[in-house]
Amino acid sequence: MPLYQNQNLIIYNSLSKKKEVFTPIEEGFVGMYVCGPTVYSNVHLGNVRTFMSFDMIYRYLRHLEYKVRYVRNITDAGHLENDADEGEDRIAKKARLEKIEPMEVVQRYTLDFHEILNNFNNLPPSIEPTATGHIVEQIEVIKKILAEGYAYEVDGSVYFDVLKYNEKHHYGILSGRVIEDAIHNTRTLDGQSDKKNPQDFALWKKAEPVHIMRWPSPWSIGFPGWHLECSTMSTKYLGEQFDIHGGGMDLKFPHHECEIAQSVASNGVSPVNYWMHANMLTLNGMKMAKSTGNNILPAEIYEGTTNKLSKAFAPPVVRFFMLQAHYRSILDFSSEAIEAAEKGYNKLMEALKTVESLETSSTSSFDVKAWQQKCYDAMNDDFNTPILIAQLFEGVKQINLIRDKNTSITKDDLYLLKETIHTFTFDVLGLKNTDNQKGSDKLDGVVEMLIAMRNEARDNKDWMQSDKIRDELLALGIQLKDSTEGTSYIVKN
Numbered sequence: 345m346p347l348y349q350n351q352n353l354i355i356y357n358s359l360s361k362k363k364e365v366f367t368p369i370e371e372g373f374v375g376m377y378v379c380g381p382t383v384y385s386n387v388h389l390g391n392v393r394t395f396m397s398f399d400m401i402y403r404y405l406r407h408l409e410y411k412v413r414y415v416r417n418i419t420d421a422g423h424l425e426n427d428a429d430e431g432e433d434r435i436a437k438k439a440r441l442e443k444i445e446p447m448e449v450v451q452r453y454t455l456d457f458h459e460i461l462n463n464f465n466n467l468p469p470s471i472e473p474t475a476t477g478h479i480v481e482q483i484e485v486i487k488k489i490l491a492e493g494y495a496y497e498v499d500g501s502v503y504f505d506v507l508k509y510n511e512k513h514h515y516g517i518l519s520g521r522v523i524e525d526a527i528h529n530t531r532t533l534d535g536q537s538d539k540k541n542p543q544d545f546a547l548w549k550k551a552e553p554v555h556i557m558r559w560p561s562p563w564s565i566g567f568p569g570w571h572l573e574c575s576t577m578s579t580k581y582l583g584e585q586f587d588i589h590g591g592g593m594d595l596k597f598p599h600h601e602c603e604i605a606q607s608v609a610s611n612g613v614s615p616v617n618y619w620m621h622a623n624m625l626t627l628n629g630m631k632m633a634k635s636t637g638n639n640i641l642p643a644e645i646y647e648g649t650t651n652k653l654s655k656a657f658a659p660p661v662v663r664f665f666m667l668q669a670h671y672r673s674i675l676d677f678s679s680e681a682i683e684a685a686e687k688g689y690n691k692l693m694e695a696l697k698t699v700e701s702l703e704t705s706s707t708s709s710f711d712v713k714a715w716q717q718k719c720y721d722a723m724n725d726d727f728n729t730p731i732l733i734a735q736l737f738e739g740v741k742q743i744n745l746i747r748d749k750n751t752s753i754t755k756d757d758l759y760l761l762k763e764t765i766h767t768f769t770f771d772v773l774g775l776k777n778t779d780n781q782k783g784s785d786k787l788d789g790v791v792e793m794l795i796a797m798r799n800e801a802r803d804n805k806d807w808m809q810s811d812k813i814r815d816e817l818l819a820l821g822i823q824l825k826d827s828t829e830g831t832s833y834i835v836k837n
């Protein structure tokens with residue numbers, strides 16, 4: 345019997361604003377779509393948190409023995425600067441500024457995105473479709489929406505008619521926005537736009553001749569609107585109706601509201617049963633933004649190259665820190681908070697070592713089965729990782745008591761305890777033991793020996809030898825970092 349039949353998973357649904365029992369459309373299968381990145385710059389730490397949250401959700405669903413199809417897109421066209429329909433395409437702008445091809449921008453930041461997510465031990469999705477790979481499908485969806493009468497064409501661009509849609513359906517069903525208020529509060533269009541009213545959004549935009557990323561369509565040579573790609577690709581790979589749609593809280597409106605409207609307009613059904621939104625990450629109590637300098641790049645944390653932190657923190661420590669908060673809560677990142685998380689993480693890893701060498705006896709004074717169910721209960725309650733971590737520390741406490749011979753455990757119970765703490769720590773939370781990376785005494789010793797040999801070679805001006813040591817270590821994934829305090833190293837995954 346698959347595990348999910350014994351566990352009662354409950355999910356907070358942003359659509360109903362309630363916790364609901366999770367029942368997939370098809371028993372045993374879960375279709376999950378998560379909005380991926382727009383690949384025009386290095387992935388933001390806040391986005392890393394969002395993707396990590398859905399990775400943890402994906403991992404738990406798989407642990408429950410669901411067959412999960414996890415689709416996460418790459419936005420490589422159509423995302424304009426202000427999230428609405430004005431301004432330049434983000435990728436085209438970056439390409440213009442850097443004097444490179446838009447697809448070079450896409451390639452560079454897609455690789456960066458994959459590398460960073462991999463370093464934080466996120467599993468790859470089952471399918472990772474791109475907007476530019478689905479232009480034909482997007483054009484077909486526009487045709488359907490036009491045929492249903494929920495869109496109109498002006499001078500080669502096609503817009504979704506929000507007011508017309510709202511006569512029969514509910515625009516604002518997810519975000520709670522009231523369209524009449526929105527109409528009242530927005531400035532009138534000053535002839536800058538072709539739209540009938542400001543709430544309408546672009547399905548297709550006619551491109552200027554200078555615009556490189558453009559494709560032929562029945563209406564003009566142009567490009568699809570940002571919201572359309574997610575509706576198109578989720579329908580293509582998961583069907584007109586699927587189980588879970590996730591994304592950052594900031595995408596709820598307008599992006600996800602528009603996705604619902606597009607799908608209802610083209611297929612006649614609401615596309616998603618459970619909408620899930622992950623909350624934001626702040627830095628030192630303030631919103632993170634490149635423009636204000638209150639920003640930190642994910643790699644700067646584990647490379648130790650930011651003056652906002654006292655030292656480098658390994659990716660699993662960052663992951664542990666993030667999962668100590670519930671995915672729907674705002675989380676504040678600070679030097680003190682990550683230092684505290686590192687202590688907790690080390691304590692957990694230490695206990696995972698201790699558990700290997702515990703002695704057993706004929707009786708148990710710890711109800712391991714009941715404790716194991718509490719771990720499941722935490723995750724079943726809308727993926728409550730902070731409660732799960734608290735339960736894991738209850739396990740740690742028991743491990744240390746057994747070690748100190750203050751309590752006893754039977755062989756079978758010890759096996760269950762070990763199995764449970766391993767499964768939740770590594771498979772469900774996706775943590776890794778940094779001992780296998782940096783910090784293990786043996787690796788430290790070997791690398792330090794090589795650093796000393798390299799320093800000797802440098803003192804002797806034997807640059808060939810010193811470069812060889814550096815390059816060969818790098819080929820093994822060990823990067824040396826020279827600074828005024830000497831040479832340190834990081835292990836790249």
Ligand SMILES: [Zn+2]
Binds near residue numbers: 378379380574599
């Ligand atoms: Zn999306």
